[in-house]
Amino acid sequence: MTGLLAKAGLQLVLLLLVAPLLSGIIKTLKARLQTRRGPHILQSYRDIFKLFGKGTVIPETASWIFSATPYIVFVTAALVGLMIPMTTTDAPLSLFGGVLAVVYLLALGRFFLALGGLDAGSSFGGLGSSREMTISAIAEPAMMLAIFTVALAASSTNLSEMAKVAVSQSWKFLAPSQMLAFAALFIVLIAETGRIPVDNPATHLELTMIHEAMILEYSGPYLALLEWGASIKQLVLMTLVVNTFFPFGLSSDWTLRGLGLGLIFYLTKMLLLACLIVLVETTNAKLRLFRVPELLMVSFIFGALALISTFLF
């Protein structure tokens, strides 16, 4: 029991600390690629710290949902983080159905975020919520199909189990269906983390914003929780992509040496994925909102083909 608590505690600390750093790295890399200086890598920490010290304004029309949303978003993101293998193949938590719980906990967070956007009573919030739901209606099944492909190959929906099978088979785990599933999940990752072809994380332009529109009315500690929660969600999704498709270097136990090695491998892989995301963000223009479902449709087809091609062989 204490072992479990120690593992959970360790991973939680890692999650909470690495998430803002990753956001900072992505921002800096993006700025450098566009020949700007960009914010300092640690700026995300400073923002969160500063926001926790500020007061908060709650709209008159808001109900308890408005205040509960930041906590729910933050807690679901952190909980999902505990269920995903980060540096070792053994995740500290495994709730009902593994991957299914991951997908639905993320959906719960998003549901409350959309409600919170509506609850503030501003027209921008409602607009953001409706856009978010339109996108997630296609992104979610695509994500499910992609993850099920991997789950089928490992014959388990438990993420730790999936990672173990992948590590034990090394390169034999590579299959065409995995390639298709990776393509699908990468598009979902871009959509879910609000990156450029789908949403722009850096603007408050009413024509284009999705995630920013929903959290427009939040301020102070609530905003800090939401920002932190969003960066944890981004970290968790990136970890999911990296560790299900490229499980190299995951250590199989919780010893000090295994953890250290695993951490180095993990950070390297995340850095490479961050570079890929930055490249995609810099080389693409934001899609028109009505074109976004087309992009997600591609991802859905990739996911479906991946799943079907595992059955045909």
Next chain:
Amino acid sequence: MTFLQNPEFGDRIITLMAALVLVLQIAAVGQRWLVSSIRIFAAQSFLLASIAGIIAYFNHASHIYIAALLTLILKAGLLPWLLERLVKRIEIRREIEPLINAPLSILIAGGLTLVGYIVAQSFYHPEETSVRAALGHNTLAVAIALFLIGFFTMLNRRKALTQVLGLLSLENGLFLAAISLTYGMPLVVELGIFFDVLVAVMVLGILVFRIREAFDSMDVSKLRKLRE
């Protein structure tokens, strides 16, 4: 580095890259910009050249290296360059206007991939339990899918130039099928095909130019009407 000698590893890599070729092909169906589709074709040809190179390495068939090199130079380099120059010269609208809208086209492309897989299954003999038989058939499925999607792209596009792109990806499918099934045709045949494609693209390029001169448009559906 023992796995570099392991033929099973080679087959895995080949199937994986074939899957990547398929991913690019489906992405090309959903692509709206002419220049991007040309670049996707170039990337696809580059992958094909790598597949040919890997097959040559693992099967010690040195003549496939020549085919790989030709693919690299012609299809990943020269043809995309020619096409992009053509796009610049005739100053057409850079957006592709397909007959069927993008989401439906992608769905159809997915369906055609399934057809490819089902057709390839009839070439599959489970009694031959060697890994190569199973994996080769996976690549064959991708090749047939490429072929079918290439056909579909040709039907789906109005303009002559975008139809050329469909033809080229169709030819890529044929090339993939040939090298994955037979591990390389005789060099004379390969050379013949390369020359054919090159000449076809050049002729089509001139034709596109002429069509535009005569009709003020590249829309091939206008070619039905006679002009006095």
